[in-house]
Amino acid sequence: MATAALPPPSLQTKLTGVWGRNLVIAIPMVFLLVVFLLPFLVVFKISLSEMDTVFFKDVFSLRDDVVVMTLKFGNYFSLTQDSLYINAYLSSIKIAAVTTLVCLGIAYPFAYFMARSPADVRPALLMLVMLPFWTSFLLRVYAWKMLLADSGVFNNAAIALGLISEPIKMMNTPFSLVLGMVYTYVPFMILPLYANLVKMDLRLLEAALDLGATPWQAFWRITVPLSKSGIIAGSMLVFIPCVGEFVIPELLGGPETLMIGHVLWDEFFSNNDWPMAASVAVVMVALIIFPLAFFNKYQAESTGARA
Amino acid sequence: MTFNAGRRTSHVWMAAVFVFLYLPIVSLIVFSFNASPMVTNWGGFSLRWYSALMEDREIIDGFKLSLRIAFSTGCSSVILGTLAALTLHRFKRFPGRTLFAGMVNSPLVMPEVIIGLSLLLMLVSVQRLLGFPERGFSTIWLGHTLLGMAYATVVVLSRLQEMSPSLEEAAQDLGARPLQVFFLVTLPMISQAIASAWLLTFTLSLDDVVISAFLNGPGSTTMPITIFSRARLGLSPSVNTVATLTVAVVSIGILAASVFMSRAEKKRALEMAAAYRKTD
DSSP, X not given: OOOSSOOOTHHHXXXXXXXXXXXXXXXXXXXXXXXXXXXXXXXXHHHTSOBOSSSBOOSEEEETTEEEEOOOOHHHHHHHHOHXXXXXXXXXXXXXXXXXHHHHHHHHHHHHHHHTSOTTTHHHHHHHHHHHHHSOHHHHHHHHHHHHSTTSHHHHHHHHTTSOSSOOOOTTSHHHHHHHHHHHHHHXXXXXXXXXXXXXXXXXXXXXXXXXXXXHHHIIIIIHHHTHHHHHHHHHHHHHHHHTOOHHHHHHOOTTOOOHHHHHHHHHHTSOOHHHHHHXXXXXXXXXXXXXXXXXXXXXXXXXXXX | OOHHHHHHHHHHHHHHHHHHHHHHHHHHHHHHTBSSSSTTSOOOBOOHHHHHHHTOHHHHHHHHHHHHHHHHHHHHHHHHHHHHHHHHHHOXXXXXXXHHHHHHHGGGTSOHHHHHHHHHHHHXXXXXXXXXXXXXHHHHHHHHHHHHHHHHHHHHXXXXXXXXXXXXXXXXXXXXXXXXXXXXXXXXXXXXXXXXXXXXXXXXXXXXXXXXXXXXXXXXXXXXXXXXXXXXXXXXXXXXXXXXXXXXXXXXXXXXXHHHHHHHHXXXXXXXXXHHHHHX
């Protein structure tokens, strides 16, 4: 929709004044630089430093009044040599990708049906999707442990009904892990898809049907391409955090599902090897940097376009 | 596919997803009233785990600390998030805008282990130089605020974008100064968004395990850290009771908030109607 009259560009400055404007920008900017960007640089620096007996050595040291920089690439070298790390990275990406696809498969039809349901029930449906967000994620993941355990609710019920005689092993398998991940992240897929699909111009579909397309063709050739940005946003919102997920694999995963978040945690808390943990983190950031850039571009477009 | 069959599919699909979303929550609640110490074997109705919870110092102390952190996080996130949303909404061109937008949005998806580790390593480096801060309340608060700010920005920004700029312009034309425009016009209009952003960041903070685990110090164990370590060991009746109480508090909170908001909405509609009558 085109707005009738755009405010003159000077209005923004007039509304706040130059000093006010600078202050409004500076406060969050400085906070983010110090709390978000600076820590990454510190991590990068520490990933190149050596571990002393109890503490990591500083990269820069003073020797005969000269500042000496000692870089140690050994951590990165062991990352490429030790199959533990490579396997953990690969399985994290695999599990995150499977989770994303399953979420998309569940959420797309759901968001589509939600967007096409009567306008007066949509807010209630949206509320029902959002509500689990407000209850503890940790406790909801724990609940699956209760449902899926060998003597858990599902197995007990199935045995009581005579469907099975032996409990089926579901906990601590790739199945329970992906289930827990999908469960946690599916609302993050539903919301952007719904926001996209509900805005769609239905006249385009009518036109396609009038021109002889079957509903199925119209769906694949009109609806799906038009919802591309929603699909991308939802997929990034699921995929990126899943790669580094820690709590869910810890509670629902098993020995076959070693993920990189766990490796980082162990290097830090069990081995106390901070430079190694930092290297694991740097490589993890490198893995997600492209999806992250994609996500930021989408966010910038969706927040910049409508103003 | 006929129309009716399509509608039936859609109803079945949606119902199935809702069952998937709510089944774990319902079962947590049901089994919190289980008399048996075997969490998933029903042994009759009982409140014994609730009375055990009242004695559980670890959970109670953790809860008090978590509540304080969550309250502070809600406030700081909302202030920073509102400023960031105003920046993104109003100022389309300033040096570093892309970087700014990237830094605001990235914590939404950034794995928490990375946020936690990097913040901790920075804080430790600062501590070696300056001797502070000690790890504990303030460092956890800082980490949660980074995450909360990102969510608060999204919520407030979407409200700002729905808002028509004409009211702010009118106030300005009538001679209001920039700060007056903000406090008398903009702020009341985005107050609902600010309230929901506060609630959202409050719950996020109350729930966080990973960032807190990296940034906590001796004697600052939050409730989620305690729950996580118990859940890791196996099923524990105390976790179920905590879950049920959380669900109860959240439901009451949301109910109260929506009643309050619909009342405020009605009041505003009445005032608007009265104002229009006067001008006629």
